[in-house]
Amino acid sequence: MVNINIEVRLFAYLRELFPSDSRGLKKMEIKNDLTIDRLMDEVGIVEKEIMIVMINGLRKLDYNETMKEGDRVAIFPPVGGG
């Protein structure tokens, strides 16, 4: 198992999970067997199932997938108001 570096970008109210001067962007060092699901736990996202997760611009629906060095992860809470 090795450590890898990724970038995590949060949108809307999720940004508050990172320090306020980060503007929702954080570089993280993680284990290469860490899944998307566990990453969201680490970041502090509660309603994981409703989120739109993109890695390098591609939608991820399987949260059991892992990441690789340099991945850019973006997490969006969808909105439904009219």
Add this chain to the structure above:
Amino acid sequence: MDRYSRNKNLISTSEQEKLSKSTVVILGVGGLGGYVIEMLTRIGVGKLILVDFDKFETTNLNRQIISTEDNLGLLKVEEAKKRAEAINSKIEVMAVDKKISHNNIDKIIRKADVVVDALDSPTLKKIVEVSCNENKIPMVHGAIGGWIAQVAVILPGDFILDKIYKKDDLENKMGNPSFTPALAASIQVGEVIKLLLNKGEVLSNEVLYIDLEYNSFTRLKV
């Protein structure tokens, strides 16, 4: 000068004529729907079918452009129809005082060239997506929450709302201010006009996600 003279540099006379023969169904006459109706009325879409079951209440005044202190308690569709007719007597406006469901949606949207989703419920939005697919009508999806505006065009054969809304109901924890509905509605109307006139590029198979608090505009290939 005719009422559409200021449209002319972007909408030709024959395109204006095409708009005047077009029908758009607007589902939901709330924050998004009110602005969508306003803009489609002014630009000259010939027939608008407005659908909502609700009445205006005090909490709508912060954002819903058709609501005023004088029409609280009155039906949204009737008030919207009055406003549209006061702006443009050249168009036809139909008010449908109904809550949409699996049972009535096909009939409601049947005559539409484009359907605008200005609803506030993911469950209802998904019902519309299915019906638009079956009836082969393009759907322009819009939604807001707090600083976020979200817009997508769903062409017949595409299904994207299941990928956006994995749970049927979303808790609205972001609020509903005045400016994001107007923004989402403007983008929706731009997409409607492009679809009706077959111009430019529409936002198909992707979601435009705008976070105004940090000025990020992201196109998500969901």
